[in-house]
Amino acid sequence: MALFKKKKIQSIGDSQYLTLREERKIAKENAKITKAYEKRKNRTKVPESEYLTEMRDPKNVVEFDNLHTYFYTDVGVSKAVNGVSFDIPEGSIVGVVGESGCGKSVTSLSLMQLVQAPQGQIVEGQIRYKATNGKCYDIAKMPRNEMLHIRGKEISMIFQEPMTSLNPVFTIGAQLDEVVLLHEPGTTKEQAKARSLEMLKLVGIAMCEKVYDSYPHELSGGMRQRVMIAMSLSCNPRLIIADEPTTALDVTIQAQILDLLRDLRHKIQGSIMLITHDLGVIAEMADYVVVMYAGRIVEKGTVREIFHTPKHPYTIGLMKSKPSVNKLVERLYSIPGQVPNPINMPKHCYYKNRCEMCQECCEGDFPELMQFSETHFAACHLYRDNKDLVIYDSLTTGAESEKAEVAHE
Numbered sequence: 079m080a081l082f083k084k085k086k087i088q089s090i091g092d093s094q095y096l097t098l099r100e101e102r103k104i105a106k107e108n109a110k111i112t113k114a115y116e117k118r119k120n121r122t123k124v125p126e127s128e129y130l131t132e133m134r135d136p137k138n139v140v141e142f143d144n145l146h147t148y149f150y151t152d153v154g155v156s157k158a159v160n161g162v163s164f165d166i167p168e169g170s171i172v173g174v175v176g177e178s179g180c181g182k183s184v185t186s187l188s189l190m191q192l193v194q195a196p197q198g199q200i201v202e203g204q205i206r207y208k209a210t211n212g213k214c215y216d217i218a219k220m221p222r223n224e225m226l227h228i229r230g231k232e233i234s235m236i237f238q239e240p241m242t243s244l245n246p247v248f249t250i251g252a253q254l255d256e257v258v259l260l261h262e263p264g265t266t267k268e269q270a271k272a273r274s275l276e277m278l279k280l281v282g283i284a285m286c287e288k289v290y291d292s293y294p295h296e297l298s299g300g301m302r303q304r305v306m307i308a309m310s311l312s313c314n315p316r317l318i319i320a321d322e323p324t325t326a327l328d329v330t331i332q333a334q335i336l337d338l339l340r341d342l343r344h345k346i347q348g349s350i351m352l353i354t355h356d357l358g359v360i361a362e363m364a365d366y367v368v369v370m371y372a373g374r375i376v377e378k379g380t381v382r383e384i385f386h387t388p389k390h391p392y393t394i395g396l397m398k399s400k401p402s403v404n405k406l407v408e409r410l411y412s413i414p415g416q417v418p419n420p421i422n423m424p425k426h427c428y429y430k431n432r433c434e435m436c437q438e439c440c441e442g443d444f445p446e447l448m449q450f451s452e453t454h455f456a457a458c459h460l461y462r463d464n465k466d467l468v469i470y471d472s473l474t475t476g477a478e479s480e481k482a483e484v485a486h487e
């Protein structure tokens with residue numbers, strides 16, 4: 079009987095057990111907390127002054143400031159995003175990189191107010207956004223109904239899997255027109271169709287009239303992703319979030335989609351937040367790089383800084399695990415271990431149990447981000463006494479380093 083009363087759960091390190099009673103207690107407490115958050119978000123007629131704020135730097139479109147997004151689950155609080163701060167400057171591509179489960183998607187979903195509710199909630203921090211009307215909003219405090227004017231219109235998103243993002247029972251045209259009709263009131267059906275066809279042309283689709291009348295299943299994966307990109311462009315967004323836009327596509331199509339995104343950035347004069355686990359993609363595309371690990375930023379800087387003078391052992395591990403054409407290796411490096419479960423995270427450096435550079439100085443609390451240049455930051459105890467310490471020679475980073483050089487020269 080006791081067997082049925084206890085449920086095994088996974089946690090970092092040792093296994094833990096929660097009795098049904100404990101689980102019910104957690105669920106009850108979670109319901110109370112999340113209900114309060116939901117009530118706040120669902121308010122209507124909230125004075126604008128409650129969520130108006132000021133940008134720290136007027137050249138930025140978005141500023142994440144100490145963002146904390148938690149999931150209140152039955153087995154405990156999962157700190158998926160745990161104090162993330164970075165900026166997205168106007169007209170730039172910011173790459174967010176890290177292994178699966180590091181909190182990249184949850185960071186972007188927080189910006190869109192699309193975190194799975196009620197269990198997922200932004201509990202602390204600001205997401206400052208400079209809107210087209212010149213005002214600056216704190217998206218973390220914005221009520222749900224106000225966010226409808228920004229989501230899809232000013233900030234749009236391209237998801238990883240185009241087949242599941244498109245509705246299989248509507249034609250491509252109907253789905254494209256809907257975006258324009260919804261966000262630009264007063265547009266006639268003819269105008270919406272003309273705009274949709276223009277967008278399909280812009281993303282390099284030949285015979286756009288035919289594609290306009292097709293259903294998603296009639297298109298290839300690459301075509302569907304182009305349609306998703308066309309959809310995200312139809313309202314001239316200031317910011318496009320691309321969450322692993324090429325992961326579900328084969329290699330040749332990946333290159334085409336990346337070229338397309340790079341071209342579009344000049345055409346729309348907007349910014350792109352590019353989420354990926356592939357450092358090669360980052361080297362080719364991004365201006366700034368943010369490296370995330372277990373819900374925190376471990377390193378950030380310009381693409382040159384990250385590829386030429388990487389500081390954090392995790393960034394270096396990611397670079398070493400990338401295959402390179404001009405490096406002969408017997409066996410490709412892989413970082414030992416896994417990303418820890420974000421429930422009950424330890425106080426010390428989260429990377430400690432996987433880090434090959436771990437030393438006595440790593441015993442302390444989680445390292446604060448240290449500044450190495452105006453734009454370069456890393457969170458590692460190794461540099462506490464010597465910021466000039468070199469633990470990785472950029473010459474051995476191989477192809478990525480060269481690509482970063484070429485792409486940004």
Ligand SMILES: Nc1ncnc2c1ncn2[C@@H]1O[C@H](COP(=O)(O)OP(=O)(O)O)[C@@H](O)[C@H]1O
Binds near residue numbers: 176177182183197
């Ligand atoms: N709906 C959810 N409920 C509970 N935990 C979630 C949920 N969505 C994401 N998480 C947790 O948040 C963490 C970060 O996830 P995610 O941002 O999707 O990672 P990735 O870096 O791969 O995009 C993961 O540990 C995941 O388990």
Ligand code: SF4
Binds near residue numbers: 429430
């Ligand atoms: S603080 Fe120590 S354990 Fe953490 S990444 Fe730096 S060297 Fe490794």
Ligand SMILES: [Mg+2]
Binds near residue numbers: 182183184321
């Ligand atoms: Mg993800």
